[in-house]
Amino acid sequence: MHKPTIVVVGNGMVGYKFCEKLVAKTSAFRIIVFGEESRAAYDRVHLSEYFNGKSAADLSLSTEAWYAEHDIVLHLGNPVQEINRSTKTVHALLGDTFEYDYLVLATGSSAFVPDIPGVEKEGVFVYRTIDDLELIKAYAPNVKKGAVMGGGLLGLEAAKALIDLGIDETHVIEFAPRLMPRQIDSAGSAMLQSKLTDLGLNIHLNKSTAYIGGSHKIDALHFNDESALAVDMLVISAGIRPRDELAKLAGLHTGTRGGILVNEKMQTSDENIFAIGECALYENMIYGLVAPGYEMADIVVNQLTGGSKLFYGYDMSTKLKLIGVDVASFGDAFITEPDCRTIVFEDTHKGIYKRINLSTDGKYLLGGILIGDADAYNMLLQTVNNKMILPPNPEDLILGSRGDGEATGAGVMSLPDDALICSCEAVTKSAICGAVNDGATTVDSIKKCTKAGTGCGGCIPLVKDLVAGTLKANGVYIKNVICEHFDYSRQELFDLVKIGQIKNYDVVLDHFGKGDGCETCKPVVASILSSLWNEVIVKQDTIQDSNDRFLANIQKGGTYSVVPRIPGGEITPDKLIVIGTVAKKYNLYTKITGGQRIDLFGAHVNDLPAIWEELIDAGFESGHAYGKALRTVKSCVGSTWCRFGLHDSVSFAIEIEDRYKGIRSPHKLKGGVSGCVRECAEAQSKDFGVIATEKGWNLYICGNGGSKPQHAQLLATDIDKETLVKYLDRFLMFYIKTADPLTRTATWLNKMDGGMSYLKNVIINDSLGIAPSLEEEMQQLVDTYHCEWKEAISNPDMRKRFSHFINAPEEKDPSVQFDTMRSQVKAKDW
Amino acid sequence: METLTEINWILACYTDDVPENGGACIKHGDEQIAIYNFTRRQEWYATQNLCPHKQQMALSRGMIGSAGEHCEPKVACPFHKKTFSLLTGECLSDDDNCQIKTYPIKVDAGKVFIGIAC
Numbered sequence: 001m002h003k004p005t006i007v008v009v010g011n012g013m014v015g016y017k018f019c020e021k022l023v024a025k026t027s028a029f030r031i032i033v034f035g036e037e038s039r040a041a042y043d044r045v046h047l048s049e050y051f052n053g054k055s056a057a058d059l060s061l062s063t064e065a066w067y068a069e070h071d072i073v074l075h076l077g078n079p080v081q082e083i084n085r086s087t088k089t090v091h092a093l094l095g096d097t098f099e100y101d102y103l104v105l106a107t108g109s110s111a112f113v114p115d116i117p118g119v120e121k122e123g124v125f126v127y128r129t130i131d132d133l134e135l136i137k138a139y140a141p142n143v144k145k146g147a148v149m150g151g152g153l154l155g156l157e158a159a160k161a162l163i164d165l166g167i168d169e170t171h172v173i174e175f176a177p178r179l180m181p182r183q184i185d186s187a188g189s190a191m192l193q194s195k196l197t198d199l200g201l202n203i204h205l206n207k208s209t210a211y212i213g214g215s216h217k218i219d220a221l222h223f224n225d226e227s228a229l230a231v232d233m234l235v236i237s238a239g240i241r242p243r244d245e246l247a248k249l250a251g252l253h254t255g256t257r258g259g260i261l262v263n264e265k266m267q268t269s270d271e272n273i274f275a276i277g278e279c280a281l282y283e284n285m286i287y288g289l290v291a292p293g294y295e296m297a298d299i300v301v302n303q304l305t306g307g308s309k310l311f312y313g314y315d316m317s318t319k320l321k322l323i324g325v326d327v328a329s330f331g332d333a334f335i336t337e338p339d340c341r342t343i344v345f346e347d348t349h350k351g352i353y354k355r356i357n358l359s360t361d362g363k364y365l366l367g368g369i370l371i372g373d374a375d376a377y378n379m380l381l382q383t384v385n386n387k388m389i390l391p392p393n394p395e396d397l398i399l400g401s402r403g404d405g406e407a408t409g410a411g412v413m414s415l416p417d418d419a420l421i422c423s424c425e426a427v428t429k430s431a432i433c434g435a436v437n438d439g440a441t442t443v444d445s446i447k448k449c450t451k452a453g454t455g456c457g458g459c460i461p462l463v464k465d466l467v468a469g470t471l472k473a474n475g476v477y478i479k480n481v482i483c484e485h486f487d488y489s490r491q492e493l494f495d496l497v498k499i500g501q502i503k504n505y506d507v508v509l510d511h512f513g514k515g516d517g518c519e520t521c522k523p524v525v526a527s528i529l530s531s532l533w534n535e536v537i538v539k540q541d542t543i544q545d546s547n548d549r550f551l552a553n554i555q556k557g558g559t560y561s562v563v564p565r566i567p568g569g570e571i572t573p574d575k576l577i578v579i580g581t582v583a584k585k586y587n588l589y590t591k592i593t594g595g596q597r598i599d600l601f602g603a604h605v606n607d608l609p610a611i612w613e614e615l616i617d618a619g620f621e622s623g624h625a626y627g628k629a630l631r632t633v634k635s636c637v638g639s640t641w642c643r644f645g646l647h648d649s650v651s652f653a654i655e656i657e658d659r660y661k662g663i664r665s666p667h668k669l670k671g672g673v674s675g676c677v678r679e680c681a682e683a684q685s686k687d688f689g690v691i692a693t694e695k696g697w698n699l700y701i702c703g704n705g706g707s708k709p710q711h712a713q714l715l716a717t718d719i720d721k722e723t724l725v726k727y728l729d730r731f732l733m734f735y736i737k738t739a740d741p742l743t744r745t746a747t748w749l750n751k752m753d754g755g756m757s758y759l760k761n762v763i764i765n766d767s768l769g770i771a772p773s774l775e776e777e778m779q780q781l782v783d784t785y786h787c788e789w790k791e792a793i794s795n796p797d798m799r800k801r802f803s804h805f806i807n808a809p810e811e812k813d814p815s816v817q818f819d820t821m822r823s824q825v826k827a828k829d830w
Numbered sequence: 831m832e833t834l835t836e837i838n839w840i841l842a843c844y845t846d847d848v849p850e851n852g853g854a855c856i857k858h859g860d861e862q863i864a865i866y867n868f869t870r871r872q873e874w875y876a877t878q879n880l881c882p883h884k885q886q887m888a889l890s891r892g893m894i895g896s897a898g899e900h901c902e903p904k905v906a907c908p909f910h911k912k913t914f915s916l917l918t919g920e921c922l923s924d925d926d927n928c929q930i931k932t933y934p935i936k937v938d939a940g941k942v943f944i945g946i947a948c
């Protein structure tokens with residue numbers, strides 16, 4: 001049977017979405033896709049993440065196999081060059097001519113490059129495709145000063161990318177008198193500008209560029225006001241131009257300022273040719289966002305499969321995080337009094353600006369702008385889109401309610417059923433709640449069965465709330481449970497295991513759980529078992545995370561790292577030599593870690609026992625870098641050498657590290673001891689920190705580095721060593737017994753009712769009457785310490801586990817490969 | 831229609847080579863095959879050792895368990911915890927589009943055999 005042929009020109013985000021939606025509905029068409037880029041469609045919205053470690057494959061929207069599976073013929077690196085409407089054929093670059101019954105143009109847009117002398121110079125880039133980013137990345141290492149032309153949404157995103165690339169000085173040049181003139185008002189621009197300036201960005205407004213200087217490479221920007229700025233790289237982000245050249249050539253109607261004219265069926269002036277995405281001009285408007293493009297794709301699929309769905313424009317509300325600053329605009333953001341009533345909240349200290357526009361009768365929300373704090377965005381947008389009646393004090397919408405503590409508005413559950421929650425995938429509230437009722441009770445499962453949240457991801461907080469809300473409405477009590485196999489929190493399970501004196505995972509599962517366990521509950525139970533009984537963890541190796549199972553951290557490529565304990569960071573020359581010798585022998589990469597010790601990377605799993613044997617012979621012990629356990633107690637040199645040192649911080653750090661070494665906990669534990677208030681050991685950024693004073697020691701607890709740094713808080717001042725260790729015993733054991741899995745001490749404290757004063761009462765005043773038992777339990781752990789590696793290498797059965805091929809134990813994994821860098825090995829990129 | 835292919839059973843290893851409720855890897859020519867000893871269920875499974883996510887030879891070092899009401903047996907890759915069904919090889923984590931190969935497996939008198947299609 002003859003299937004009608006659809007030719008799709010452009011394999012960008014919208015072109016791809018069209019194919020996905022079409023094949024989901026019907027297999028009645030032959031589909032042929034032409035893409036100009038050499039890559040299949042990828043996620044342009046998250047393009048900048050390419051600079052934060054995402055690969056082209058991570059960004060890819062699909063796989064070659066997917067196209068093949070759906071019989072879609074994909075021609076990449078092969079742009080269509082001509083459309084012949086009379087013969088209904090297209091002609092592509094690589095030669096052939098193809099017939100079509102329907103043609104879908106999804107050619108997107110390109111970066112607009114203004115006609116300024118010098119734009120062709122080396123060091124001038126645009127920001128649109130992965131290829132552009134690769135060029136920028138390759139050029140950036142020699143750049144000291146970079147600039148972005150354009151202070152709009154994409155320009156600021158490009159500026160962030162330059163910062164991420166490590167360019168010391170980044171400038172933004174904007175022609176208009178303010179930033180993001182199309183999305184936010186001038187008060188919002190001013191607030192955004194001051195926040196971005198604080199973050200190190202140099203912003204130049206009212207600047208029009210006359211020419212780009214430099215012989216063949218850019219060396220400066222020269223402006224019309226005679227001023228100049230020395231830069232060695234420029235990214236132009238001055239807007240987009242719809243790619244309508246092909247359409248124009250074929251005689252289709254286009255707009256005077258670009259764009260292929262379409263009607264509400266997304267038909268061009270030729271009824272067999274459709275245009276969708278950023279190349280389409282609907283009612284004088286180019287929709288430069290992905291969600292409206294997806295809607296257009298849906299309209300065409302609907303039309304081709306006999307439906308009658310039409311396009312009526314699309315909401316252009318946006319929320320973004322620009323260089324760490326929230327920016328959102330929604331609904332009618334620019335309407336002003338007297339056509340509306342406006343409420344503005346401004347906090348220049350914190351850099352927050354919020355504006356909402358209400359209907360003149362105060363009943364409805366029309367739109368608004370949020371800078372610095374956009375948490376309320378999703379709910380406000382829903383309130384506009386669903387024309388919800390406002391509460392009596394609408395200012396609460398942006399201020400939060402003050403007084404009786406009741407949450408503002410009625411929350412997500414009050415949204416109408418047809419409220420659009422995920423605009424990228426057009427999923428409504430009722431679809432999500434329906435899926436929950438059908439058994440999809442996690443965000444992951446909702447993503448899978450409704451696709452909500454799989455586009456830009458902006459609606460995920462709302463989806464989460466809807467899942468929780470629906471479950472609650474169904475009378476399901478939502479408890480902080482470990483996973484589908486255990487209906488208990490970690491703390492509850494800890495107590496149950498303790499009371500039952502259980503020492504084995506399968507028995508715990510039989511008694512308190514169901515199913516066969518998983519990668520979430522196994523390590524949690526493993527951690528509970530070792531915090532309680534402190535047995536050798538490799539006895540139950542298969543319930544441990546890979547790192548704990550092989551007593552080493554797994555690395556890119558499948559090798560492992562070796563981190564011997566160096567208590568307090570103190571090491572003898574002889575031991576240093578041993579580390580060097582071992583590293584050389586097994587060809588390991590060595591690096592001084594941020595925790596004052598030495599990491600040896602790139603060990604084959606087969607070599608681990610021999611490496612450790614040599615280290616242990618020289619007096620080293622496992623450093624537990626692989627475990628949720630005590631890591632390091634950092635020290636500063638202290639009174640033994642330092643002219644300011646008040647006490648011997650190194651000896652105390654070693655003493656503490658030796659006391660708590662090997663102890664398993666809900667998350668890793670780190671400490672520090674400084675010899676005076678100058679704090680060279682950074683003790684206040686640790687789970688516990690000790691600082692010498694004239695009269696003794698100060699003890700700080702619950703600090704954290706990592707992605708959300710938090711300073712430790714003072715627990716006790718001027719105490720002696722014995723008291724300090726006693727308080728530490730109580731603190732650590734209380735944490736180990738009560739914290740949720742993978743919760744650091746800082747987060748544990750943040751979630752604790754009563755906070756620091758409650759914790760202080762428990763530890764110092766023994767308000768719960770458990771201090772003696774906490775101390776006893778800790779002492780028991782200290783007394784049962786063993787070096788895990790020592791046990792592993794001296795037990796032949798355990799040693800046998802350290803091989804890659806069980807049927808060829810001598811052979812190493814042939815897929816492991818290294819590069820070299822600065823005369824050491826390095827894992828091959830993935 | 832079901833296609834019938836001849837299956838060639840190869841001796842992969844001995845039962846006590848594979849840890850209880852865990853996996854181990856064997857070499858078959860240039861192929862790496864992960865074998866799982868699901869002691870809790872008295873079941874054995876075999877899949878490719880390569881995790882399709884970042885092309886890491888790692889699945890045999892992953893944790894096994896079950897998902898859902900029907901207790902679908904699965905393995906989680908140690909790198910980024912993508913999970914795969916041990917029955918079908920389907921990726922159970924939210925970004926699907928990847929599938930791993932599974933192999934028939936049988937145990938006889940302490941010996942583990944894997945079926946290789948020929």
Ligand code: SRM
Binds near residue numbers: 554632704
């Ligand atoms: C090696 C080292 C980096 C270095 O070359 O300096 C390192 C390497 C890793 N860190 Fe770290 N961290 C290292 C010091 C730190 C520090 C600095 C410190 O300890 O003073 C911090 C911030 C301080 C803190 O923890 O509060 C740090 C905060 C993290 C975090 C974030 C923790 C958080 O609470 O947000 C993670 C992720 C996690 O644990 O979930 C992490 C996780 C990791 C992992 C384990 C990631 C992984 O799973 O593969 C890295 C593996 C190393 C390996 O394969 O051996 N690493 N990491 C440092 C080892 C120190 C040591 O001797 O043990």
Ligand SMILES: Cc1cc2nc3c(=O)[nH]c(=O)nc-3n(C[C@H](O)[C@H](O)[C@H](O)COP(=O)(O)OP(=O)(O)OC[C@H]3O[C@@H](n4cnc5c(N)ncnc54)[C@H](O)[C@@H]3O)c2cc1C
Binds near residue numbers: 011012013080277
């Ligand atoms: C850095 C960046 C950040 C962004 N952030 C956001 C965001 O946060 N939110 C949001 O909603 N949107 C964002 N966008 C916009 C979003 O990416 C676009 O709206 C979306 O990609 C449009 O899809 P499209 O398919 O119409 O065009 P494109 O994705 O540009 O795809 C068009 C494709 O067609 C190809 N093509 C052109 N002519 C031909 C031809 N003759 N033959 C064959 N192929 C051809 C092009 O090479 C291109 O691959 C961002 C864009 C960029 C560049």
Ligand code: SF4
């Ligand atoms: S060592 Fe730590 S900071 Fe560095 S890449 Fe690994 S986890 Fe991230």
Ligand code: FES
Binds near residue numbers: 884909910
């Ligand atoms: S490599 Fe397996 S999950 Fe990433």
